[in-house]
Amino acid sequence: MTLRETQGSGVSVRTADAIRQESEHAAHNYHPLPVVVESGEGAWVTDVDGRRYLDCLAAYSAVNFGHGNPRLVEAAREQLGRITLTSRAFHNDRLAPFVAELAALCGKHMVLPMNTGAEAVETGIKVARAWGYRVKGLAADAANIVVMAGNFHGRTTTIISFSDDPDAHEDFGPYTPGFRMVPYGDSAAVAAAIDEETVAVLVEPIQGEAGILVPPADFLPEVRRITRERNVLLIADEIQSGLGRVGATFACDLVGVVPDLYLLGKALGGGIVPVSAVVGDSDVLGVIRPGQHGSTFGGNPLAAAVGLEVVRMLATGEPQARARLLGARLHERLASLVGRGVVALRGAGLWAGIDIDPSLATGREVCEALMRRGVLAKDTHGSTIRLAPPIVVEEADLDWAVDQLEAVLVELRG
Known part of the structure; x- marks a missing residue:
């Protein structure tokens, strides 16, 4: 995302400036979402403007035990x-x-x-x-x-x-x-x-x-x-x-x-x-x-x-048992979205692959919409998004994340 695009999308000057500097001086081997994370605790991270996000990627499972455990x-x-x-x-x-x-x-x-x-x-x-x-x-x-x-x-x-x-x-x-x-x-x-x-x-x-x-x-x-x-x-x-x-x-x-x-x-x-x-x-x-x-x-x-x-x-x-218990809750909630913007669901434990109806949006677009609602997730291969929150995530926060996905799908379906 360019500086003009970030400023035009409601992104702060501080965030836009950080993204601009990174884009100029870091090799373009990633295409990150326009959020600049400054700190984190447990399953939550905070950006440079003080806005909090529920991390549902956990650095591709590298942060299984939470930020700052x-x-x-x-x-x-x-x-x-x-x-x-x-x-x-x-x-x-x-x-x-x-x-x-x-x-x-x-x-x-x-x-x-x-x-x-x-x-x-x-x-x-x-x-x-x-x-x-x-x-x-x-x-x-x-x-x-x-x-x-x-x-x-x-x-x-x-x-x-x-x-x-x-x-x-x-x-x-x-x-x-x-x-x-x-x-x-x-x-x-x-x-x-x-x-x-x-x-x-x-x-x-x-x-x-x-x-x-x-x-x-x-x-x-x-x-x-x-x-x-x-x-x-x-x-x-x-x-x-x-x-x-x-x-x-x-x-x-x-x-x-x-x-x-x-x-x-x-x-x-x-x-x-x-x-x-x-x-x-x-x-x-x-x-x-x-x-x-x-x-x-x-x-x-x-x-x-x-x-x-x-x-x-x-x-x-204990971490395994927690992932098993919360994973069952996650997949139960996500299953209710199949046929309502979700066309397929896969995974195990606190790990889910969600195929979004491609007529609604790409995976990237869904992740951008989730970001605006305070949830960080990652797309892969077209219209698929992945959820992999830290195992320390609270059940209420997990439910809230699925609520945000449901709301995004409702918006997309008009």
Whole structure:
């Protein structure tokens, strides 16, 4: 949005000036809504003009536990006064408890810590390939990985090589080989794509960026069966879906599936620092040797201290139970809008993909209307919007957010 557009739409001069400066000096790799957030607490944020908004995106699930969560802020503050970075050239006293307790939360034995979700995915790909050569005995450079149509795993060059989203993929070649794409939710297609040189199946248990797509209930269990039979790793990208969002620790838990590798990120850093991890057993993660993979900041003391507190919060089961309870309320309320401007609804826990009737508005237009009513949400793929409020959201506030969506739909329908 340009300065003239912001001033003409009732946006304050202060907000317009901030947007203008960002537009001039920050690369245009995002198209944010015209709100300039200054502070936040719990499920609410406040802009530079003092207006409050209910955050129903939670930074794509990175803020699962709310803005300024007291336990997480205190963990960060305490660690800031001690030491923040050593690199992995030395041990630090926060890393050991973090990886031990995260492994236990996942029911695994080993953790490879990184920073961002995309780094976790890249790490999982490297681990799977190394496992294929060092354990499965494949010839050099022969490994392939089966991936899903509609996937979103990040935007690095390797990852976008197997994206079918034109915005993420086009004009960034040449692309990295070694991937085979099949329809999401089709276990027979997965089975047909696997051959003797397949090392892994990489899958989002629920596809987030695609519109909160939930596969058939038997999909992941069948893929787990197939991968075991064919001696292929199952890698679950739980970067958005994991760590309480869906009313369970992992979306895989909803269908009783345990993958070989979990890819984690976003909420693992509590919305304070970037923290990601690949979690698995030593027979898989143990293929990585010193010097073959790493990160200066991966496993740093500050990240480990915050991540450890996140793990301890999840170990109580309370965030998961809250997301499950409030999620049931959210989906019950949203279901009443189907046929009244909403054409389809999907999701699990406090995560919902809502398809708006495209004859009424685009997803962007609905999100702009919600913003004017004090609710922040995000669109994806045309007329789909996503709701993913922090798990700490109050039930009354959740109801109020749905009320605002209902009011927007009434306005659009005339």
